[in-house]
Amino acid sequence: MIHSWQTGLFTRLASRRQSLPHALLLHGRAGLGKTDFAMALAQSLLCDAPLENGEACGQCPACGWFAAGNHPDFRWVSLQEEDATDEDVASDAKGKKPPTQIGVDAIRALSGFMTTSTHRQGMRIVVIAPADALNVNAANALLKTLEEPLPGTLMMLVSDEPGRLPATIRSRCQNVRFDLPPAAEAEAWLSRAGVEQASLFLALAGGAPLEAQRLATQDAGLRPALLRMLSNPEASLVQLSEQAIKMATPEWIGWLQRWAHDLVEQKLVGQIRYHLDFTEALGRMAQKADLFDLLSWERQLREARRLAQHPLNARLFAESLLLPVLAMR
Ligand SMILES: [Zn+2]
Known part of the structure; x- marks a missing residue:
């Protein structure tokens, strides 16, 4: 989903589909829709017939697979549940730790995907979100991939706190910074989304519209x-x-x-x-x-x-x- 405050940035990136770098680091504060943006850009780059403004058509077979979560040339890496160690069980009786990191297995699992040829002769895309949750081993494994980029492959790392990523990883990505939208635009969007007291919740969220929406819903x-x-x-x-x-x-x-x-x-x-x-x-x-x-x-x-x-x-x-x-x- 492309939010109203992202359309300019989206068009700029989508129009560069032939000349995108092999890794992008999408960063900015939480609640600006960076992950939504990464997914929309991935869908657009894989789409068979993108619209003039760069958006995916939503009609072609590629868009169908993407929407169903099974496009063969796309991978989404996120937080995973881990089994608790003995040490943790005392503080969490359920035996499962809430997911807080991305482990090395998740990155290793990409290697087959990265080395076989693409199914549809197009791009191969990986979205990692939140990238700052990569643990040390996972970050090292990812670094190897970033050091030997494969043609036609795009990695998108999404992070609210890019400072927590190793500098070696940051330096191999092109930065895409997400700024706060103008308050008036954000308030108008919140009102359209049915949020009452839009200006209060926008203030509480430090200006980030999706965070404001979340706070308004759970308040x-x-x-x-x-x-x-x-x-x-x-x-x-x-x-x-x-x-x-x-x-x-x-x-x-x-x-x-x-x-x-x-x-x-x-x-x-x-x-x-x-x-x-x-x-x-x-x-x-x-x-x-x-x-x-x-x-x-x-x-x-x-x-x-x-x-x-x-x-x-x-x-x-x-x-x-x-x-x-x-x-x-
Ligand atoms: Zn399409």
């Missing part, structure tokens, strides 16, 4: 409930943490990070960026909060988000991250 009152408690001196630490852990860990930490960021910005420049529906409470708390404490809370939250996928004791973990708020109310 369900949990965010405002937590934020009302944050700013209410009557709410206890226990109540706060119980409210927080009704959400997934990265989710509630993300709201607190935005809250902390807003407090810092309110203190320094008198305005906020994210929680536009809590302007008054943020203004009040920013007056009471100490800037040094705020910055150290921001750092604490950043580290917690990076490290804690599955805290052993979710409530204690939440309490430790929420404690600094009590002094700001």
